[in-house]
Amino acid sequence: MRSTTFRLSAAALAVTALTAGCADRGGVSEDASDYPSQEVTLVVPYDAGGASDLAARTLASEMEDTLGQSIVVENRSGGAGSVGLENLASQSADGYTIGYLPVESVMLGYQGYEVDPVDYDLIGQMVSVPATIAVPADSPYETLEDLVEAARSEPGSIAVSNSGAGSIWEAATTELGQATDTEFQPVPFDGGAPAVTAAVGGQVDAVVAGISETAPAHADEQVRVLAVFDAEPSESLPDVQTATEQGVDIVIGGWGGIGAPAGLPDGARSTLEEAFTEAASSEDFQTIITDSGNIPVNVPSDEFAEFVDAEYARFGELLEGQD
Amino acid sequence: MSPIVEGFSALLDPMILLCIAAGALLGMLVGAFPGVTATMAVALASGFTLSLEPLPGLAVLLTIYVSANFGDRVPAILINTPGTPASIATTFDGYAMARKGKAGLALTSSAFASAWGTLVGIVLLMVAAIPLSRLALNFGPAEMFALVVFGLTMMIGVSGGRIVKGLIAGGFGLLLATVGRDPITGTPRFTFGASELSDGIPFIAAIIGLFGIAEVMNQILVHRKGRGVEPIKDFGRWFPTREDWRTMFKPLAIGSGVGGVVGIVPATGGDIAGILGWDQARRLSKHPEEFGKGSLEGLTAADTSSNSTLGGSVTTTLALGLPGDSVMAVMIGSMVVWGIQPGPSLFANQPDLVYSIAGIMLIATVVALVISVLRMRGVAKLLELPQHFLWAVILVFCMVGTYAVNNSVFDVAVMLVFGVVGLFLKRFGIPPGPVVLGLILGGLAEGNLRRALEIGGPANILTSPIALGLLAVSALALLAPPLRNAWRARRARAAESTTTATS
Numbered sequence: 064m065r066s067t068t069f070r071l072s073a074a075a076l077a078v079t080a081l082t083a084g085c086a087d088r089g090g091v092s093e094d095a096s097d098y099p100s101q102e103v104t105l106v107v108p109y110d111a112g113g114a115s116d117l118a119a120r121t122l123a124s125e126m127e128d129t130l131g132q133s134i135v136v137e138n139r140s141g142g143a144g145s146v147g148l149e150n151l152a153s154q155s156a157d158g159y160t161i162g163y164l165p166v167e168s169v170m171l172g173y174q175g176y177e178v179d180p181v182d183y184d185l186i187g188q189m190v191s192v193p194a195t196i197a198v199p200a201d202s203p204y205e206t207l208e209d210l211v212e213a214a215r216s217e218p219g220s221i222a223v224s225n226s227g228a229g230s231i232w233e234a235a236t237t238e239l240g241q242a243t244d245t246e247f248q249p250v251p252f253d254g255g256a257p258a259v260t261a262a263v264g265g266q267v268d269a270v271v272a273g274i275s276e277t278a279p280a281h282a283d284e285q286v287r288v289l290a291v292f293d294a295e296p297s298e299s300l301p302d303v304q305t306a307t308e309q310g311v312d313i314v315i316g317g318w319g320g321i322g323a324p325a326g327l328p329d330g331a332r333s334t335l336e337e338a339f340t341e342a343a344s345s346e347d348f349q350t351i352i353t354d355s356g357n358i359p360v361n362v363p364s365d366e367f368a369e370f371v372d373a374e375y376a377r378f379g380e381l382l383e384g385q386d
Numbered sequence: 387m388s389p390i391v392e393g394f395s396a397l398l399d400p401m402i403l404l405c406i407a408a409g410a411l412l413g414m415l416v417g418a419f420p421g422v423t424a425t426m427a428v429a430l431a432s433g434f435t436l437s438l439e440p441l442p443g444l445a446v447l448l449t450i451y452v453s454a455n456f457g458d459r460v461p462a463i464l465i466n467t468p469g470t471p472a473s474i475a476t477t478f479d480g481y482a483m484a485r486k487g488k489a490g491l492a493l494t495s496s497a498f499a500s501a502w503g504t505l506v507g508i509v510l511l512m513v514a515a516i517p518l519s520r521l522a523l524n525f526g527p528a529e530m531f532a533l534v535v536f537g538l539t540m541m542i543g544v545s546g547g548r549i550v551k552g553l554i555a556g557g558f559g560l561l562l563a564t565v566g567r568d569p570i571t572g573t574p575r576f577t578f579g580a581s582e583l584s585d586g587i588p589f590i591a592a593i594i595g596l597f598g599i600a601e602v603m604n605q606i607l608v609h610r611k612g613r614g615v616e617p618i619k620d621f622g623r624w625f626p627t628r629e630d631w632r633t634m635f636k637p638l639a640i641g642s643g644v645g646g647v648v649g650i651v652p653a654t655g656g657d658i659a660g661i662l663g664w665d666q667a668r669r670l671s672k673h674p675e676e677f678g679k680g681s682l683e684g685l686t687a688a689d690t691s692s693n694s695t696l697g698g699s700v701t702t703t704l705a706l707g708l709p710g711d712s713v714m715a716v717m718i719g720s721m722v723v724w725g726i727q728p729g730p731s732l733f734a735n736q737p738d739l740v741y742s743i744a745g746i747m748l749i750a751t752v753v754a755l756v757i758s759v760l761r762m763r764g765v766a767k768l769l770e771l772p773q774h775f776l777w778a779v780i781l782v783f784c785m786v787g788t789y790a791v792n793n794s795v796f797d798v799a800v801m802l803v804f805g806v807v808g809l810f811l812k813r814f815g816i817p818p819g820p821v822v823l824g825l826i827l828g829g830l831a832e833g834n835l836r837r838a839l840e841i842g843g844p845a846n847i848l849t850s851p852i853a854l855g856l857l858a859v860s861a862l863a864l865l866a867p868p869l870r871n872a873w874r875a876r877r878a879r880a881a882e883s884t885t886t887a888t889s
Binding site: 110111112113114116117120137138139140141142143145146149174175176177222227228229248250251252253254256257259260261263264265266267275279280282283285351354355356 | 425426428429430432433436523524525526527528567568569570571572574581582583584585588706707708709715716719722723725727729730731792793794833837840841842
């Protein structure tokens with residue numbers, strides 16, 4: 064009896080180890096012209112169900128049509144996205160593993176994680192999530208200037224919620240303080256929705272969050288968005304001016320694109336880029352992203368690479384020297 | 387036509403009923419599979435339902451949500467492993483009942499309690515969504531902190547009478563909760579350079595290890611000593627007698643109340659509600675000493691409470707547009723793509739949709755209850771497998787389920803480590819409940835306290851009536867039992883001395 068139990072338990076362990084081992088497929092050696100000859104894995108560094116996951120899955124199902132192979136989405140969340148991004152960088156650069164690259168891929172390196180943008184070959188950017196700043200509906204602050212004035216009269220007295228420590232929205236709050244020569248008190252919450260809830264309930268003076276999270280609450284008059292930190296006014300917030308229009312020159316926000324482990328073969332690279340461009344310009348993709356409240360874009364690889372370099376430099380200045 | 391009639395009659399479409407049936411089967415299965423949570427199932431299913439019309443799509447997702455909260459009771463009762471975190475408290479008395487030969491009664495009454503809880507939540511949603519959601523908005527960091535402190539006072543309750551060992555276990559859980567990046571500054575703490583630990587100890591892996599794996603390891607050890615434990619073959623009677631129903635009445639009421647409130651508070655769900663409901667029922671019970679040792683009252687309270695949160699979570703989600711729990715966070719994503727914008731205006735513009743949603747949940751509850759009651763005997767047959775096969779199967783299920791959470795071998799390792807920890811706790815008679823409680827509540831307590839202090843310093847807590855009230859209740863919960871005992875002891879002594887004096 065005892066030895067059977069032991070043997071079976073050992074077998075159970077072995078089966079699990081094998082299953083796990085199979086998932087980490089080794090390199091595939093083959094002629095580049097055959098690419099893709101088998102299914103492609105798309106690593107998403109967040110849990111299934113969020114906005115990034117939705118964008119990645121929608122794009123993946125469109126890319127399948129062009130590639131003629133299925134794309135399997137694999138969620139590897141944790142460590143603000145670093146777990147999935149580190150995993151992506153460690154895969155072989157054969158084009159059979161690609162990944163979703165969020166803005167965090169240029170921030171995490173300054174926050175003590177092993178994430179460096181040079182580890183990825185960039186395929187293209189497909190979504191943009193401008194930052195917004197909103198106040199409770201009954202707040203005395205009617206414009207961005209009112210809020211900045213209040214912060215100036217007593218620096219650090221204005222509590223501004225965001226989705227978490229080290230998030231892009233916290234960085235945007237810091238940058239707003241720097242650009243207006245004052246200081247806001249960032250209050251990190253456990254996710255974007257609780258941060259917006261805190262503003263709706265009046266527990267904080269303001270919230271900095273992505274446009275898809277504040278625009279619906281603005282339409283319901285639960286909060287008042289004071290400014291969009293984008294180059295152009297947004298369609299989903301027609302009555303709100305950009306920060307630049309109000310004299311505070313900041314353009315900041317989240318974004319998402321597709322990348323692969325650095326060193327992609329040329330053949331696979333051009334096939335992926337082609338499939339990406341077609342998928343990102345498809346009507347289905349654009350509709351779903353627009354409906355979810357974000358902005359679909361279609362930035363080709365070379366432009367995306369320049370943008371990522373610029374963002375990496377920008378966050379180096381903004382984040383370094385902080386905790 | 388009134389929106390109620392309109393909303394309910396929209397569900398008469400056979401397509402929708404088919405979707406509910408599919409969702410119910412799927413939800414039951416994922417619920418019963420340790421590791422796969424309702425959140426994951428809904429997230430993965432939403433990839434397929436996006437192409438459906440909104441109502442059939444909602445029918446699938448909401449039914450998975452409801453029925454996973456029935457299916458997860460089965461492994462909790464039969465193998466001491468919560469199918470999803472919402473059934474942690476089910477293990478306290480459910481497994482003990484099963485070990486006493488009352489598995490049949492435990493499974494059936496758990497299903498009835500779960501159904502009752504879900505119905506209470508749905509009624510809340512239908513009659514009082516808007517005013518209740520206003521209440522939810524009053525819960526900021528200061529109030530959440532006070533609520534969590536109240537939750538922490540339950541540590542003594544879930545210790546099962548072994549107070550010192552329970553507090554040691556609770557302290558251990560709180561220490562574990564400090565692992566991960568600091569919630570305010572983002573500084574790593576006890577992560578040893580592992581990114582996987584940045585968000586803290588993976589919770590699902592930890593509870594599967596503490597409950598399920600620890601039990602399997604314990605069985606293996608017991609086998610070696612040649613003292614085979616009795617396998618659970620004797621299910622006893624299945625249906626509650628009139629006497630049982632009378633016992634269940636009070637915990638049903640307590641559980642509904644606790645679960646309803648916890649459900650409405652944003653970001654708290656069935657796991658916390660189950661434990662809270664169980665402990666409140668214990669405090670108010672005439673037989674608190676039976677709790678944790680196979681009390682039907684305890685099981686009923688835990689299951690009623692954790693399922694009463696469902697309606698509350700949907701209420702917060704629909705009426706405020708803010709997710710009531712992690713499943714609803716995923717569901718909001720789908721709703722937005724379907725062009726349904728949850729929020730106060732939903733009730734003004736599409737009241738029929740709100741009633742359709744309540745109707746779907748109502749049908750889902752009935753279907754899940756019927757499946758639960760009919761199918762129990764079949765599922766229970768699995769347990770007639772020889773023990774050594776059974777435990778090996780459970781081990782594989784736990785491992786695959788944990789791996790599937792995040793495609794992570796690291797999580798499987800964490801689960802095994804917690805299995806060993808759980809085994810030690812078991813061997814030394816230390817209850818695992820307080821460890822889980824510390825792990826869930828520690829992070830919430832710290833995060834919300836620090837947030838409250840960032841926003842307005844100590845005054846932020848001291849000026850909130852809700853927070854002060856909850857803190858006062860917590861103090862009372864801690865001080866009342868010892869004071870009462872002391873008073874009783876004094877009175878007993880006084881009575882004794884008068885009797886000796888008169889005799």
